[in-house]
Amino acid sequence: xxxxxxxxxxxxxxxxxxxxxxxxxxxxxxxxxxxxxxxxxxxxxxxxxxxxxxxxxxxxxxxxxxxxxxxxxxxxxxxxxxxxxxxxxxxxxxxxxxxxxxxxxxxxxxxxxxxxxxxxxxxxxxxxxxxxxxxxxxxxxxxxxxxxxxxxxxxxxxxxxxxxxxxxxxxxxxxxxxxxxxxxxxxxxxxxxxxxxxxxxxxxxxxxxxxxxxxxxxxxxxxxxxxxxxxxxxxxxxxxxxxxxxxxxxxxxxxxxxxxxxxxxxxxxxx
Ligand SMILES: C[S@@+](CC[C@H](N)C(=O)[O-])C[C@H]1O[C@@H](n2cnc3c(N)ncnc32)[C@H](O)[C@@H]1O
Numbered sequence: 105x106x107x108x109x110x111x112x113x114x115x116x117x118x119x120x121x122x123x124x125x126x127x128x129x130x131x132x133x134x135x136x137x138x139x140x141x142x143x144x145x146x147x148x149x150x151x152x153x154x155x156x157x158x159x160x161x162x163x164x165x166x167x168x169x170x171x172x173x174x175x176x177x178x179x180x181x182x183x184x185x186x187x188x189x190x191x192x193x194x195x196x197x198x199x200x201x202x203x204x205x206x207x208x209x210x211x212x213x214x215x216x217x218x219x220x221x222x223x224x225x226x227x228x229x230x231x232x233x234x235x236x237x238x239x240x241x242x243x244x245x246x247x248x249x250x251x252x253x254x255x256x257x258x259x260x261x262x263x264x265x266x267x268x269x270x271x272x273x274x275x276x277x278x279x280x281x282x283x284x285x286x287x288x289x290x291x292x293x294x295x296x297x298x299x300x301x302x303x304x305x306x307x308x309x310x311x312x313x314x315x316x317x318x319x320x321x322x323x324x325x326x327x328x329x330x331x332x333x334x335x336x337x338x339x340x341x342x343x344x345x346x347x348x349x350x351x352x353x354x355x356x357x358x359x360x361x362x363x364x365x366x367x368x369x370x371x372x373x374x375x
Pocket of ligand 1: 121147196197
């Protein structure tokens with residue numbers, strides 16, 4: 105099986121996505137989406153940004169490699185009566201079946217960054233965007249001190265080294281790598297702009313409970329715990345994650361968790 109697909113079908117990312125809804129909505133608010141816009145939401149998960157895009161009147165196609173998340177997104181759209189929000193399985197490295205120049209906007213929030221072959225991903229996103237359209241990416245930043253970069257960093261210290269030739273998803277959080285990839289896809293460097301932005305994880309429970317959610321439902325953390333189990337280091341991994349989540353929690357209430365995380369927002373104007 106495709107290991108990229110297996111990673112994201114593992115567990116249940118909808119349980120993590122549920123903590124990200126407010127920030128998904130706030131981000132979409134900044135995108136200037138207008139009624140009738142054709143939007144491709146790539147690596148859409150269960151629709152944290154796709155659903156708010158559709159609520160603003162866009163005609164949205166959510167594409168994701170994980171079949172369970174495509175099904176969950178479709179269910180959410182149906183329950184909300186959003187006939188303008190469709191979800192389908194697909195791979196950001198190869199958007200076969202999607203015509204050239206067919207979207208006004210491609211949005212990918214912590215989505216396409218996880219696909220293999222980043223140069224192909226940039227090429228595919230550019231290919232399906234119409235001239236004058238935009239690509240907006242949200243990418244976690246390597247070595248950033250905030251939550252997600254630190255979870256991935258801690259987790260990687262417990263997992264075996266990746267196979268030869270593996271390109272870390274976190275390289276999408278490095279401006280020079282992003283420019284290199286889009287320039288190779290035919291975009292002039294001056295059409296690529298960057299901003300730091302924040303996504304906040306809001307959870308109805310303690311930071312320790314939220315660690316439990318990541319351990320039970322988030323593929324990369326589940327893999328880290330499986331590897332730590334084999335090496336007898338589960339308590340060490342658990343403690344490092346609990347320390348991280350507690351230190352980053354900004355909620356004034358002990359029984360709630362609210363953790364902001366910094367990401368790189370990339371905007372590409374397709375000429
Ligand atoms: C961290 S989740 C983010 C999901 C969603 N964008 C959100 O903000 O809630 C990463 C998503 O990227 C998807 N993904 C990973 N590799 C992919 C690929 N090659 N093509 C399409 N989607 C992919 C995963 O299945 C998962 O839904």
